[in-house]
Amino acid sequence: MQREVAFHLPRTGRVLSSCNYLHLLWQVLFYAFPLGLLIAIAFWVVDNYQLTPAFTLNNYSELLAKPRYRLAVVNSLRLSFLAASMAVAFALPIAQALAVHVMPKLRWYLFTALLLPFFSSYVVRMFGWQIWLNDQGILSGFMRQIGEIKGPMGILFTETAALVGLLSVLIPIASVVIYLSLSRLNHTLIFAAHNLGALRWQTFWYIQLPFALPGMLVSFLFCFLLAFGDFVCASILGGNKVYYLSIAIQDRVKINDWPMAAALGTVLLGISLTIVASLFTVFVRLPATKTGKQVERQP
Amino acid sequence: MMRDLPGTILKLYLAIALIYLFAPVASLALMSFHEGKIQSFPIESFSLKWYREAWENSAFRDGLWTSIRVALLVAPLSTVLGFVSAHLLSRHPPRRPLIYVALVSLPAFVPLLLSGMAMLMYYSEIQLFGSLWAIVAAHVCYSSPFALVILYLSYQSLNVELEEAARNLGAGAGRVIFMVVLPQLWRALVAAGAISFLISWDEFILAWFVGGFTKTLPTVIYGTLGTSFNPSLNAVGTVAILFSATLFLVAAVLVQRVLPRGPDVS
Numbered sequence: 001m002q003r004e005v006a007f008h009l010p011r012t013g014r015v016l017s018s019c020n021y022l023h024l025l026w027q028v029l030f031y032a033f034p035l036g037l038l039i040a041i042a043f044w045v046v047d048n049y050q051l052t053p054a055f056t057l058n059n060y061s062e063l064l065a066k067p068r069y070r071l072a073v074v075n076s077l078r079l080s081f082l083a084a085s086m087a088v089a090f091a092l093p094i095a096q097a098l099a100v101h102v103m104p105k106l107r108w109y110l111f112t113a114l115l116l117p118f119f120s121s122y123v124v125r126m127f128g129w130q131i132w133l134n135d136q137g138i139l140s141g142f143m144r145q146i147g148e149i150k151g152p153m154g155i156l157f158t159e160t161a162a163l164v165g166l167l168s169v170l171i172p173i174a175s176v177v178i179y180l181s182l183s184r185l186n187h188t189l190i191f192a193a194h195n196l197g198a199l200r201w202q203t204f205w206y207i208q209l210p211f212a213l214p215g216m217l218v219s220f221l222f223c224f225l226l227a228f229g230d231f232v233c234a235s236i237l238g239g240n241k242v243y244y245l246s247i248a249i250q251d252r253v254k255i256n257d258w259p260m261a262a263a264l265g266t267v268l269l270g271i272s273l274t275i276v277a278s279l280f281t282v283f284v285r286l287p288a289t290k291t292g293k294q295v296e297r298q299p
Numbered sequence: 300m301m302r303d304l305p306g307t308i309l310k311l312y313l314a315i316a317l318i319y320l321f322a323p324v325a326s327l328a329l330m331s332f333h334e335g336k337i338q339s340f341p342i343e344s345f346s347l348k349w350y351r352e353a354w355e356n357s358a359f360r361d362g363l364w365t366s367i368r369v370a371l372l373v374a375p376l377s378t379v380l381g382f383v384s385a386h387l388l389s390r391h392p393p394r395r396p397l398i399y400v401a402l403v404s405l406p407a408f409v410p411l412l413l414s415g416m417a418m419l420m421y422y423s424e425i426q427l428f429g430s431l432w433a434i435v436a437a438h439v440c441y442s443s444p445f446a447l448v449i450l451y452l453s454y455q456s457l458n459v460e461l462e463e464a465a466r467n468l469g470a471g472a473g474r475v476i477f478m479v480v481l482p483q484l485w486r487a488l489v490a491a492g493a494i495s496f497l498i499s500w501d502e503f504i505l506a507w508f509v510g511g512f513t514k515t516l517p518t519v520i521y522g523t524l525g526t527s528f529n530p531s532l533n534a535v536g537t538v539a540i541l542f543s544a545t546l547f548l549v550a551a552v553l554v555q556r557v558l559p560r561g562p563d564v565s
Contacts, residue, residue: 016472016476017472019383020383020387021383021387023381023384023387024384024399024402026439026443027403027405027440030418030437031406032405034418034421035414037420038413041420090316093312094316096309097310097313101303101306110317112547115551116548119497119543119544119547120324120544121503121517122501123520123524124327124536124539124540125324127327127524128322131323131326131327131330138326168319168323171316175316200305229411230410231504246412249412258420261416262416265412268410268412269409269413272409272410273409280401
């Protein structure tokens with residue numbers, strides 16, 4: 001934090017200092033209250049098509065009893081795990097290329113290029129993938145021309161399609177995060193390793209990877225979080241065939257079964273907040289510098 | 300050349316990754332010039348027909364107009380609120396800054412689907428549901444943490460002594476903020492505004508839940524996706540993405556100037 005400001009004259013005026021908490025006020029009024037209401041609704045009942053306040057655990061017991069909800073949670077966890085680990089695996093070489101093999105001048109342009117699709121409309125990009133993946137699409141047209149397939153390809157509305165879409169969102173984020181932790185590496189360490197006769201893979205394994213690890217962990221958790229809460233990609237590309245938690249919630253909302261939707265939502269919220277909490281813990285406990293010092297001492 | 304074989308492979312990989320990331324956008328732009336009604340590949344004849352059709356479609360035009368109005372309201376609101384937090388954290392830090400940050404930036408971490416549901420229920424309780432302001436309130440919640448990060452980071456590069464000098468010379472707290480702090484932060488302010496605008500422009504889930512019959516452009520696009528295929532979607536998507544890209548480039552140039560080295564005052 002900044003050092004204390006020395007105020008020699010009267011402190012901030014009363015009007016101004018009450019403005020200091022405006023942001024918090026806004027977030028509480030328009031965000032915390034709604035979230036609280038949602039958590040409360042999970043205990044309410046729908047009585048005669050009317051949402052009525054009550055205190056019942058029926059929604060949760062129904063949630064635990066019905067296999068389709070358990071399946072939805074498992075499906076979501078599996079897809080997010082797959083997407084997050086693949087994103088990290090694909091992003092690591094990108095970060096490595098950015099940190100070591102690309103000229104610093106070019107780096108900024110490449111960063112912008114990486115983040116550019118990330119900052120353009122999510123729905124529109126997922127729709128763009130539909131053009132690639134649908135049965136009259138570019139990919140199947142190409143496959144038909146080289147004679148690889150005859151009929152329709154049938155890749156759209158599968159888990160593979162959802163993965164393709166998710167990865168295009170997650171890889172840029174993961175590469176930037178991993179790059180940030182890699183860029184803390186002092187390059188003299190690499191030169192020293194080379195001088196002492198280390199092979200390329202040894203330099204990578206013993207010096208660069210320990211630096212990349214915190215970034216990999218943070219980006220894994222972050223990607224997991226994003227994939228777990230996503231429903232745009234699941235519904236546009238995954239197409240409701242595989243039942244995900246987010247789709248299950250959306251289905252409940254559609255038929256106005258709010259208590260059940262809220263109960264499912266709290267499950268989603270609980271898992272997500274656990275991930276956020278571990279993200280913060282990783283962030284605080286595992287700064288790249290700490291790992292770096294250990295590496296420096298090793299030889 | 301042989302010595303840097305891994306480097307060459309990595310650069311090649313980077314190029315392939317970029318192609319993959321740009322693939323959906325590129326296909327959209329390409330298909331928007333495709334004349335036929337049925338999507339097919341390769342493209343036979345090019346035309347601007349679907350752009351004209353999209354422009355004549357009143358649903359798209361209304362969505363565009365709503366999106367612009369929402370984003371124009373969100374950008375200043377979220378910048379001001381982000382600045383308030385950045386100022387608080389840098390100059391009058393609360394006793395538990397981490398808890399404050401966690402509270403204020405919660406909307407950026409909670410899955411949007413949940414936020415959307417929660418807001419839908421609550422906003423209909425307080426009679427806000429379905430209005431333009433409902434979308435604005437929701438978008439400010441979501442985008443202000445991002446503005447906060449940009450403004451906080453550039454606040455760190457300011458010189459406190461300038462503010463102390465101003466106070467010693469008799470300027471009030473408000474005057475210090477408006478005449479000393481804000482002029483030094485103008486790039487960060489514009490960048491935060493641009494990013495907030497961009498987030499609001501692109502955001503779909505919150506607008507969909509909270510907006511009701513007030514539809515932003517992404518909501519209209521999503522709605523059209525569900526019905527039969529409409530080729531003018533390609534054209535609309537291309538325009539939306541070109542717009543975001545331009546805005547992002549502006550923000551990126553400004554952020555790049557702000558973050559590494561402080562502003563002009565050393």
